[in-house]
Every structure is written in C-alpha cells, then in structure tokens.
Amino acid sequence: MAKVLMNSQPGRQMSRHGYTISYRDSDRNRYEFCAYANNSYEARQIAIETIKFVNEHPNSIDHILRSN
Numbered sequence: 001m002a003k004v005l006m007n008s009q010p011g012r013q014m015s016r017h018g019y020t021i022s023y024r025d026s027d028r029n030r031y032e033f034c035a036y037a038n039n040s041y042e043a044r045q046i047a048i049e050t051i052k053f054v055n056e057h058p059n060s061i062d063h064i065l066r067s068n
Contacts, residue, residue, distance in 0.1 A: 014038045014039075015038075016036045016037060016038055017036065017037065017038075017066050017067060018034060018035075018036055018066070018067035019034070019035050019036070019037055019040060019043035019064055019065065019066055019067065020032050020033070020034050020064070020065045020067065021033045021034075021035065021043055021044065021047040021054075021061060021063075021064050022061070022062045022063050022064070022065070023047070023051070023053070023054055023060045023061045023062060024060055024062060025053055025060070026057075030062070033047050033050070033051060033054075035047060035050075040064045040066065043064055044058075044061060044064060047061065
C-alpha cells in the first residue's frame with residue numbers, strides 16, 4: 001500500500017514511488033541505489049544526501065527510473 005502525502009496544492013495528493021538511481025564511480029563501475037520519493041527530483045536529492053561519492057560528484061548519476 002502506497003503512503004499518501006498531501007502536497008502544497010489543496011485537493012491534490014501525492015504518493016511515494018520507488019526510484020532506482022544509477023550512477024558510476026570514477027572507474028566507471030555502475031552502482032544502483034533505491035529510494036522512495038514523490039518524484040525523480042526528490043529521489044536525486046535523497047541520493048545526493050545519502051551517497052558520499054554522489055554528493056561530491058552529482059553529475060555521476062546516469063539515470064533515475066521509477067518502479068511500477
């Protein structure tokens with residue numbers, strides 16, 4: 001069951017989704033990180049705050065995919 005959150009617009013609801021954030025280190029090794037977020041921008045911010053390498057190299061993120 002998805003957790004439902006209220007957004008800043010009255011009458012609209014946002015639900016969290018699972019996102020997979022893929023990034024590469026300086027040796028071009030690929031890593032994946034999973035997070036629950038309201039949108040892909042929030043998922044990116046969570047990855048930047050959580051992963052030291054991504055925090056230091058935010059452009060290392062290859063892509064962000066939303067799970068169904």
